[in-house]
Each structure stands twice: as structure tokens, then as C-alpha cells.
Amino acid sequence: xxxxxxxxxxxxxxxxxxxxxxxxxxxxxxxxxxxxxxxxxxxxxxxxxxxxxxxxxxxxxxxxxxxxxxxxxxxxxxxxxxxxxxxxxxxxxxxxxxxxxxxxxxxxxxxxxxxxxxxxxxxxxxxxxxxxxxxxxxxxxxxxxxxxxxxxxxxxxxxxxxxxxxxxxxxxxxxxxxxxxxxxxxxxxxxxxxxxxxxxxxxxxxxxxxxxxxxxxxxxxxxxxxxxxxxxxxxxxxxxxxxxxxxxxxxxxxxxxxxxxxxxxxxxxxxxxxxxxxxxxxxxxxxxxxxxxxxxxxxxxxxxxxxxxxxxxxxxxxxxxxxxxxxxxxxxxxxxxxxxxxxxxxxxxxxxxxxxxxxxxxxxxxxxxxxxxxxxxxxxxxxxxxxxxxxxxxxxxxxxxxxxxxxxxxxxxxxxxxxxxxxxxxxxxxxxxxxxxxxxxxxxxxxxxxxxxxxxxxxxxxxxxxxxxxxxxxxxxxxxxxxxxxxxxxxxxxxxxxxxxxxxxxxxxxxxxxxxxxxxxxxxxxxxxxxxxxxxxxxxxxxxxxxxxxxxx
Numbered sequence: 001x002x003x004x005x006x007x008x009x010x011x012x013x014x015x016x017x018x019x020x021x022x023x024x025x026x027x028x029x030x031x032x033x034x035x036x037x038x039x040x041x042x043x044x045x046x047x048x049x050x051x052x053x054x055x056x057x058x059x060x061x062x063x064x065x066x067x068x069x070x071x072x073x074x075x076x077x078x079x080x081x082x083x084x085x086x087x088x089x090x091x092x093x094x095x096x097x098x099x100x101x102x103x104x105x106x107x108x109x110x111x112x113x114x115x116x117x118x119x120x121x122x123x124x125x126x127x128x129x130x131x132x133x134x135x136x137x138x139x140x141x142x143x144x145x146x147x148x149x150x151x152x153x154x155x156x157x158x159x160x161x162x163x164x165x166x167x168x169x170x171x172x173x174x175x176x177x178x179x180x181x182x183x184x185x186x187x188x189x190x191x192x193x194x195x196x197x198x199x200x201x202x203x204x205x206x207x208x209x210x211x212x213x214x215x216x217x218x219x220x221x222x223x224x225x226x227x228x229x230x231x232x233x234x235x236x237x238x239x240x241x242x243x244x245x246x247x248x249x250x251x252x253x254x255x256x257x258x259x260x261x262x263x264x265x266x267x268x269x270x271x272x273x274x275x276x277x278x279x280x281x282x283x284x285x286x287x288x289x290x291x292x293x294x295x296x297x298x299x300x301x302x303x304x305x306x307x308x309x310x311x312x313x314x315x316x317x318x319x320x321x322x323x324x325x326x327x328x329x330x331x332x333x334x335x336x337x338x339x340x341x342x343x344x345x346x347x348x349x350x351x352x353x354x355x356x357x358x359x360x361x362x363x364x365x366x367x368x369x370x371x372x373x374x375x376x377x378x379x380x381x382x383x384x385x386x387x388x389x390x391x392x393x394x395x396x397x398x399x400x401x402x403x404x405x406x407x408x409x410x411x412x413x414x415x416x417x418x419x420x421x422x423x424x425x426x427x428x429x430x431x432x433x434x435x436x437x438x439x440x441x442x443x444x445x446x447x448x449x450x451x452x453x454x455x456x457x458x459x460x461x462x463x464x465x466x467x468x469x470x471x472x473x474x475x476x477x478x479x480x481x482x483x484x485x486x487x488x489x490x491x492x493x494x495x496x497x498x499x500x501x502x503x504x505x506x507x508x509x510x511x512x513x514x515x516x517x518x519x520x521x522x523x524x525x526x527x528x529x530x531x532x533x534x535x536x537x538x539x540x541x542x543x544x545x546x547x548x549x550x551x552x553x
Contacts, residue, residue: 058177067182067203067408068456074178074409076115081174082397089119090395090402092146093137095130095153101441105419112412118398138163144390145399148452149199151383156193156487164198165389165396175400176200178408182455190383190485195552199386200403203455205379207474209370210265213337213351214344215358216367218244227369230269233344234312240343241320253344254336255322256329258509259313261346266309267300268372274300275483276542280504281497283488283542287376291482291553294543299535301508302527310511310519317514326513340364352467370470377474381484385451407453417450417458418442432461486549493541496534503529 058078064070076084099105102122110119123142125133134154137144138161149155149164158164173180184203191199212233219225222239226232240252253262267284275297276283284300285292300306316322323329334350336342338357345351355366387406389399405412418425418433419442425433490497507526516522 060177060181063181066456071410072178072182072408073411074405078177079116079175079401079404082401084117084398087117087119088395088398089121090145090399091143092120092122092402093125093142093144094122094148095125095127097126098124099419099442101419101424101438105415105442108415108420109412112415113402116401118402120402134158138390138392140392143394145393145395146403147388147390149386149388151381151487155191155199155383155386155388159193159196159198163391165391165393165399167197167200167389171396171400175397176404178404182408184382186480187382190381191386192485193487199383199388200407200452201382202385202452203382203407205382205478205480207377207471207478208348208380209377209470209474209477210261210268210346210348210372211351211368211370211470212262212265212344212346213355213366213368215250216365217363218250218343219367220365226367227371228373230266230371233369233371234316237316237321237344238319241316244343245320250340251323251336251342252316252321253346254329254331254333254342255326255513256332256336257327259346259512262313263306263309263512265346265371266312267305268375268377270305271376272300272303272305273378273481273483275486275546276488278488279501280508281501281538285483287479287482291550294546294550297483297542297546298539299527299530301504301511301523306511307519307523310514310516310523313512313514314516314519315514322513324515327509327515349467349471352464368466368470370473373473375477376479377477379478379480381481383484387452407455410457413453413455414458416453428461430461431457432459434461486546488542488545490538490541493534493538496537499533500530500535500538503533 058080060078063072106120106122113119123137125137130153135158136142138147138158149158179200182203183200184205187201187203187205188197191197191201212227214227214233214236218240219227219236222243224232224236224239227236237252240250244250245252253259271287272284273287274282274284275292282300283297284303285297317324317326331339331341333342333345334347334354337345338354340358340361345354351368355368358364358366387403389396389403393399406416407413414421414425414427414433418435419439421427423436424439424442425435427433503526507522507529510516511519511522511526
């Protein structure tokens with residue numbers, strides 16, 4: 001499934017999108033950002049034993065009102081509450097492979113931190129090792145101050161163990177003044193677990209609209225100019241299958257393993273969100289402007305919209321829009337599109353990467369289309385990439401200062417995301433960056449920290465107009481999933497979840513690819529097997545937990 005391939009595409013897109021901010025818990029009274037002042041409490045400055053005594057303030061006058069509005073420079077004066085008299089090394093753990101130029105960049109980071117009597121040491125947990133290393137690092141065997149986390153990276157499990165330092169409102173105000181000023185208020189709720197804020201979330205809700213990309217040269221070859229609706233796309237697909245595939249061998253969509261992303265495009269027409277997204281066990285609801293009632297949430301495949309989608313998929317499969325062996329294809333539809341083996345793909349803004357790949361061949365033209373321009377656009381959760389202070393940190397205040405600076409001090413932020421200016425990137429008068437020849441030596445987009453510290457002030461120069469046209473059009477339609485902070489704990493129904501997931505894994509890919517004899521019969525059979533495997537028990541536990549969560553909203 002493409003949802004399992006998301007990490008690899010983030011590596012491609014990461015330098016194109018902005019991320020990071022967060023602030024806004026029900027228990028939080030945020031500083032008035034228009035004042036340019038963050039209140040800071042004078043303390044005894046004895047590390048984790050510091051206690052507030054009297055209130056003072058650090059002036060942030062002169063700094064821009066938003067992080068994207070100009071250059072921000074931190075100062076030791078901002079951290080007058082933190083004892084900087086003794087040298088301290090902040091140990092940070094990240095996920096990813098060490099960039100070639102990392103030592104050079106880290107040297108410049110530590111030169112910059114000299115006035116703060118602080119150094120930064122970083123340990124990388126590689127993509128192949130982090131699943132086994134992560135919990136062990138936090139279990140107490142290592143000195144760790146800062147660590148990347150996310151819902152997909154053990155945040156909920158480790159929070160339940162107490163592995164993260166609680167970020168109380170006073171702590172943020174006292175020791176993270178730039179975060180207090182610039183973090184998006186609404187983002188904090190996404191890292192608030194069981195009433196405790198356990199991490200600093202990303203700072204921008206990145207639109208994640210679902211679109212299709214097509215071979216525009218083939219569109220024009222068969223008398224079509226643009227796609228506006230799902231029916232337009234369906235007509236294009238059937239046309240390619242009838243007129244192009246027999247001669248050239250190009251499939252309308254070179255599908256592989258399932259058609260999950262095309263399903264996402266389809267369901268976008270009915271303004272739906274997922275309250276649970278878990279290996280085909282998707283609990284879905286239609287968005288009507290607020291938090292849904294529990295009765296409105298049910299297995300995605302119980303909705304008529306999925307039944308209708310599956311019937312369209314069967315029509316396309318029977319017409320030859322993709323291979324009959326699509327279930328076992330090992331080449332992704334994206335790669336196949338880029339290699340000119342497919343005439344369309346469906347996904348988010350990732351499609352532009354593959355469009356550019358296809359267009360390297362003379363005569364090939366591609367275009368992307370949003371088929372749901374009058375419907376909402378979902379957004380990547382703020383909490384998809386976070387930084388936490390470890391509960392075992394020997395100096396959480398110093399760790400907080402470093403995190404504050406990494407996120408919002410312009411020089412440090414650019415250094416850790418883009419590398420060395422003039423060597424790995426250049427910045428123009430508009431503050432837009434361009435990668436230089438040595439950019440690959442500092443592939444920060446492959447490092448988790450670069451996702452978590454993006455703050456909204458980095459945009460790439462020269463983004464193609466066709467891409468901007470679509471992504472800009474999403475801005476006014478972005479809606480955050482109101483159930484994003486609900487986390488389902490399946491501990492009490494683990495066996496039922498495993499059994500139902502097994503059924504869904506057997507049926508859903510075939511239904512999404514239309515590779516069934518009878519859609520209604522197959523779908524009904526699947527749903528009955530889900531019920532026999534304990535779907536109602538899952539519902540009962542899901543709704544019980546949802547009621548408890550709803551009571552906290």
C-alpha cells in the first residue's frame with residue numbers, strides 16, 4: 001500500500017513543504033503574540049529542581065510577528081531563566097542515515113552555540129535499526145535529552161511508559177520563549193496525551209489533497225483537454241484501455257497491490273475523514289462541520305461510497321485499465337508512470353516528482369488535476385513529526401533551549417535543514433532557497449529532525465506554476481481532521497483486530513482493483529466474515545474509548 005510508502009516520499013517532498021509549530025491546549029493560556037513579549041519566570045536555576053520565584057519578562061520586541069515574516073536571531077538574554085554557567089552537551093537522537101556532510105554542519109552548529117556554553121551531540125538511529133533501538137534508548141541505558149517521535153514512531157507507547165518529559169505551560173513559557181511566541185496554538189492538542197503534553201509538534205498543517213496525474217500528451221491524442229470530475233477521469237482511463245493499451249502496452253494505471261490512493265481520491269468527493277487508519281481497518285465518517293458522533297463512525301467498507309467505488313474499479317479492470325496481475329505487481333504505479341508504463345497515477349503532491357521523471361522523455365507532457373475542487377482538503381497532522389525531551393534528561397531546561405533555537409533561530413534552523421549556505425544551498429532576496437550541486441551531501445530531508453523543526457519560513461525557489469496552482473488552491477479548503485487526537489488502544493480486542501484485519505487484507509485489495517467476479521457478493525461476504533471475526537467487539541471497545549475521549553473535548 002502507498003500508505004506504507006509514505007516515509008520514502010516524505011524524503012522527496014520534505015524540502016518543498018513547511019512544517020512545525022504547535023501550541024494550544026485547553027489548559028494553556030498562550031502569550032499574546034502581538035505584544036512581542038514572552039513572560040519568563042526567574043528561577044533558582046538548578047536544572048530539573050528549578051522552582052519559580054518571581055515573574056519577569058524577556059523582551060522579544062523587534063522580532064517579526066510570524067516566523068515566516070523575517071529573520072529571527074536567538075540571544076542568551078532570551079534564556080535568562082536557564083542556568084548557562086556550566087558547560088553542557090545536549091544529546092539528541094534522530095531517525096535516519098547520517099548525511100555525508102554532517103560533521104561539517106555539526107561543527108558550525110556548535111560554534112554557534114558557544115555563547116550558550118552548550119554543545120549538541122547527535123546519534124542517528126538508521127531506518128533499518130530504529131525499530132529495535134528506539135525503546136532501548138529511552139529505557140535508561142543511554143544519556144538522551146532530545147528525541148524525535150511521532151504517532152508512527154512510538155509516541156503513544158512511550159508516552160504511556162512515561163518516557164517523555166511533560167511540557168507544562170509554565171515550562172514552555174519559562175524555557176522556550178520563541179516556541180511560546182511562534183508555535184501554532186492549535187497544534188499542541190495533538191501531542192497532548194492523557195492530559196499531558198509530551199512533545200513539541202510540527203508547526204504547519206500541510207495540505208494533503210488527493211489528485212491524479214495523467215499523460216497530457218495522450219489526453220490530447222484522443223481529443224481530451226482537461227479533467228474536472230471523476231467521470232472525466234474514468235472516461236480517460238477507459239479510452240486509454242481501449243485505444244492505447246493494445247498497441248503501446250501502456251496501461252491507464254499500472255496498478256500494484258491495491259488502489260488505495262485512487263480510493264482516497266474517490267472518497268474526497270464525499271468529504272470523509274478517517275477516525276482510525278490502520279492496515280485496511282479504516283474507521284471512516286463524513287465530515288459535517290464538527291466532531292462526529294460515535295454512531296457516525298463505522299468501517300469504511302460499510303459505506304455505499306466504497307461499494308460504488310468498487311463497482312467503478314471492476315468496470316475499469318474488466319476494460320483492461322490495469323494488469324490482471326496487479327495484486328502481485330512489484331513495480332509501484334508511481335515508478336511505472338515515471339517510466340512511461342502507466343498513463344496516470346493518484347496521490348498527493350508527490351505526483352509532481354513522477355511527472356517530471358516522465359517528462360524527461362521527448363514528447364511526453366504531464367498534468368495534474370484536482371477532481372474535487374468544491375470539497376474539503378485534509379491536512380497532515382501537526383503531530384506527524386515531533387521532538388520530545390526525554391524524561392531521563394539530566395537538564396531538560398537546556399534541552400528545551402536547544403529545541404527552541406533549532407526550530408526558530410533562522411541561522412540554526414537553516415543550517416540543520418539545508419546545510420551550509422553557499423555550499424549546499426543559496427537564498428534569494430525573497431528568502432527562497434535553491435539547492436546547489438553539493439546539496440546531496442547534506443540530505444537533511446532524510447533526517448527526522450528536519451521534518452520536526454520546519455517552521456514555515458522556508459520555501460523552494462522555482463516551484464513549477466502547475467504545482468503552485470494546485471497546492472495554492474488547497475489553502476482555503478484545508479480542514480483538520482477533528483478526531484486526529486483520538487487514539488484507539490486495541491489491547492482489549494487485539495485478537496479481534498487481528499482476525500478482522502486478516503479478512504480485510506484478503507478482500508480489500510481485490511475489491512479496490514475490481515478483480516472480483518461480483519462486487520456486491522464479494523463485499524457482502526467480506527463484511528459478514530468481519531462480523532464473524534469480532535467486528536462488533538471492536539466497535540464496542542472503539543466507541544467506549546471514543547466516548548471517553550469526546551468527554552475531554
